[in-house]
Structures are given as structure tokens and as C-alpha cells.
Amino acid sequence: MYDVIIIGSGPAGLTAAIYAGRAMLSALVCEKDYMGTGQISVTDRVENYPGLYGINGYDLGEKFREQAETLGAEFYEGEAESFEKTAEGWKVIFKDGSVKEGKTVIYTAGTSYRHLDVAGGEKQRISYCAVCDGFFYKDKVVAVVGGGDTALGDALYLSKLAKTVYLIHRRDEFRANKALQKKVAETDNIVPVMSAVIKEVTGGENAEGVTYTQNGEEKNIAVDGVFCAIGSVPNTQALEGVCELDESGYVKAGEDGITTAKGLFVAGDVRTTPLRQVITAAADGANALSSAEKYIMEL
CATH class of the missing domain: 3.50.50.60 (FAD/NAD(P)-binding domain)
Structure with missing residues (x-):
């Protein structure tokens, strides 16, 4: 014992x-x-x-x-x-x-990791680990979903690999610490998408796009991959x-x-x-x- x-x-x-x-x-x-x-x-x-x-x-x-x-x-x-x-x-x-x-x-x-519960969220390829899977998206376009420390940290890490990183958050301001927010704001290839509620991850075997609503309007972003960090x-x-x-x-x-x-x-x-x-x-x-x-x- x-x-x-x-x-x-x-x-x-x-x-x-x-x-x-x-x-x-x-x-x-x-x-x-x-x-x-x-x-x-x-x-x-x-x-x-x-x-x-x-x-x-x-x-x-x-x-x-x-x-x-x-x-x-x-x-x-x-x-x-x-x-x-x-x-x-x-x-x-x-x-x-x-x-x-x-x-x-x-x-x-x-x-x-809390999973993204939206249409296409289970069958499409959604990653919950930027460090594990970021290499596969070198020079590609990706989306990171979330607004906390993990999400912004993932976006910064992916910005060194991907061509463009869309940082999608459902609120009008991030919850992450101010130091991370400052780094994100200073990173040219990170594009914040605020007040955006994801409705669907589209595509075939791999993710090809994200559909979301923003200020009552439905919009789409074409991406090669989706990373989730929502708690x-x-x-x-x-x-x-x-x-x-x-x-x-x-x-x-x-x-x-x-x-x-x-x-x-x-x-x-x-x-x-x-x-x-x-x-x-x-x-x-x-x-x-x-x-x-x-x-x-x-x-």
C-alpha cells in the first residue's frame, strides 16, 4: 500500500x-x-x-x-x-x-478540450492542438476559434507557419491577458473576426471553410484548417x-x-x-x- x-x-x-x-x-x-x-x-x-x-x-x-x-x-x-x-x-x-x-x-x-458543437464539427477535421498539427498548415489559411489565452497563444504560434490566421471570437473583445492581445495586434497575418458565432464547418474529409453569423449577417471564410480553443x-x-x-x-x-x-x-x-x-x-x-x-x- x-x-x-x-x-x-x-x-x-x-x-x-x-x-x-x-x-x-x-x-x-x-x-x-x-x-x-x-x-x-x-x-x-x-x-x-x-x-x-x-x-x-x-x-x-x-x-x-x-x-x-x-x-x-x-x-x-x-x-x-x-x-x-x-x-x-x-x-x-x-x-x-x-x-x-x-x-x-x-x-x-x-x-x-471543450469540443466545437456545430454542424460539421464532428465529421470535419478540427484540431485541438496547434503545436501538434500546425506543421501541416505551412503557408496555408487557418482559423482559430476562441478568445482566451490558449486561443491567442495558438494563433501566435500558427502565425509563424500559416499564411493567414483568422482568429474568430464570439464576443466583441478577447478574454486573454493584455500581453497576448498586444502581440496579436502586432502580428500582421492574424486577422481578428469579432462578435462572430460559428454555425458550420464546411468541407469534405478536411475542413474547407467556416460559416458564421456576425451582426445578424451570415458570412463565410475559406480555410484549409480549423483549430479550436474554446475552453x-x-x-x-x-x-x-x-x-x-x-x-x-x-x-x-x-x-x-x-x-x-x-x-x-x-x-x-x-x-x-x-x-x-x-x-x-x-x-x-x-x-x-x-x-x-x-x-x-x-x-
């Missing part, structure tokens, strides 16, 4: 593992993706993590993982499907039928009925990571928090491990 089982290997989970090593607690980090380090791994450039300005997201994730491994964390590839409270702690049941046991669980499974949904299906979730599916917990289920803690983007960034996820991981350590001592 492990002292702590950590579900998810993003910044929150890996920081919890680092702090577990420092506290001399045995930790098992469980991740459904092989050698995964969370969504940060597909970020082209990180400019707001102290001390590592401009680092590639993949490299930052690898630094987290290497440090956790150095401090003794074990890793297991598998997707947690359900949780069972026992007299000794928790049983974690995985989709392949395997079971792991721990005195505590720290859930840091993060979020998944995220929490990966909390396995926690339904285990601990309390809010109306959007996020785990209800404060900065200490304590949930309504004893011995089950939460950290990172999956919990109720006003800000979801690498630095807040890392802080959450440290706090959740501290809470788990106190819980173990009380046992």
Missing part, C-alpha cells in the same frame, strides 16, 4: 509527487497517457512561470517529471475508472481491471458520487485540496479555482500533499 496515489501527471500531480518525496512518503503517479506530463506538454512557449521564461512546455513538463523521479516517485500507466473507500484507505480501480491501494489519493486529472471540461467522471462536485463538474475544494471524501484530495485545474495556470497547479499539488501528510499522521 502506498502512502499516496496521485491520479494525473501534470504540474499538480508531479509537484505533489516531489513534495511526497521530500516528506519521505511513498507515492505512485498514475497517468493514462504514456510518459504524459499534462496539457503543458503541447504548449509552444511558457512566459509566466518564474525563473524559466520562454521555456517550451514539453521541456518544462519533463523537468517536473525528472525531479519527481529523482525524489523516488513511481509511475504507472493506466486510466482510473473508479474509487472505493476501505478501512485502510482507498482502492483505485483502473479500466484494465488492475487495482492499486493507497492510504490517500490526490486527484489531479485536469481537464479536456475545457473537468475530467471528473470517475469522482461522481465519490465527492462533491459543482454544477460544472469541478471538485469542490479550497486551496488545501480537502474534498468531502476523507483521505481524497484534489489539486490543479480539476478543482474549483479562479485561475488555472501552471504555477497555481503546482501550488495546489504542494498544498494537497501537505494536507495528505497531515491526514496520514492523524491516522
Whole structure:
């Protein structure tokens, strides 16, 4: 039995593992993706993590993982499907039928991309990862849908590859931070399309155009590809009925990571928090491990 089982290997989970090593607690980090380090791994450039300005997201994730491994964390590839409270702690049941046991669980499974729910949105080729697929659109015309940090970051990354990047947002102003907005405004081949509500992604096997309404008028843009960055949904299906979730599916917990289920803690983007960034996820991981350590001592 492990002292702590950590579900998810993003910044929150890996920081919890680092702090577990420092506290001399045995930790098992469980991740459904092989050698995964969370969504940060597909970020082209990180400019707001102290001390590592401009680092590639993949490299930052690898630094987290290497440090956790150095401090003794074990890793297991598998997707947690359900949780069972026992007299000794928790049983974690995985989709392949395997079971792991721990005195505590720290859930840091993060979020998944929210899909574009419009006509043609499922059958057409829509990408949710600019870094993964941007290379295929070199010197072509693409559209990025969204108005937050991720959308503007994707548009800036694609502007270095594509001929033209249409940045389509349903509101009349972006939600992204001012630094990103300034960079977008200064990039000649990014064309903002504001107050535009997408109705359809047209084309055959690949996307060929976007139909949207703007100020009551229906319009079309011919594109070679569509990238979507319209927010995220929490990966909390396995926690339904285990601990309390809010109306959007996020785990209800404060900065200490304590949930309504004893011995089950939460950290990172999956919990109720006003800000979801690498630095807040890392802080959450440290706090959740501290809470788990106190819980173990009380046992």
C-alpha cells in the first residue's frame, strides 16, 4: 500500500509527487497517457512561470517529471475508472481491471478540450492542438476559434507557419491577458473576426471553410484548417458520487485540496479555482500533499 496515489501527471500531480518525496512518503503517479506530463506538454512557449521564461512546455513538463523521479516517485500507466473507500484507505480501480491501494489519493486529472458543437464539427477535421498539427498548415489559411489565452497563444504560434490566421471570437473583445492581445495586434497575418458565432464547418474529409453569423449577417471564410480553443471540461467522471462536485463538474475544494471524501484530495485545474495556470497547479499539488501528510499522521 502506498502512502499516496496521485491520479494525473501534470504540474499538480508531479509537484505533489516531489513534495511526497521530500516528506519521505511513498507515492505512485498514475497517468493514462504514456510518459504524459499534462496539457503543458503541447504548449509552444511558457512566459509566466518564474525563473524559466520562454521555456517550451514539453521541456518544462519533463523537468517536473525528472525531479519527481529523482525524489523516488513511481509511475504507472493506466486510466482510473473508479474509487472505493476501505478501512485502510482507498482502492483505485483502473479500466484494465488492475487495482492499486493507497492510504490517500490526490486527484489531479485536469481537464479536456471543450469540443466545437456545430454542424460539421464532428465529421470535419478540427484540431485541438496547434503545436501538434500546425506543421501541416505551412503557408496555408487557418482559423482559430476562441478568445482566451490558449486561443491567442495558438494563433501566435500558427502565425509563424500559416499564411493567414483568422482568429474568430464570439464576443466583441478577447478574454486573454493584455500581453497576448498586444502581440496579436502586432502580428500582421492574424486577422481578428469579432462578435462572430460559428454555425458550420464546411468541407469534405478536411475542413474547407467556416460559416458564421456576425451582426445578424451570415458570412463565410475559406480555410484549409480549423483549430479550436474554446475552453475545457473537468475530467471528473470517475469522482461522481465519490465527492462533491459543482454544477460544472469541478471538485469542490479550497486551496488545501480537502474534498468531502476523507483521505481524497484534489489539486490543479480539476478543482474549483479562479485561475488555472501552471504555477497555481503546482501550488495546489504542494498544498494537497501537505494536507495528505497531515491526514496520514492523524491516522
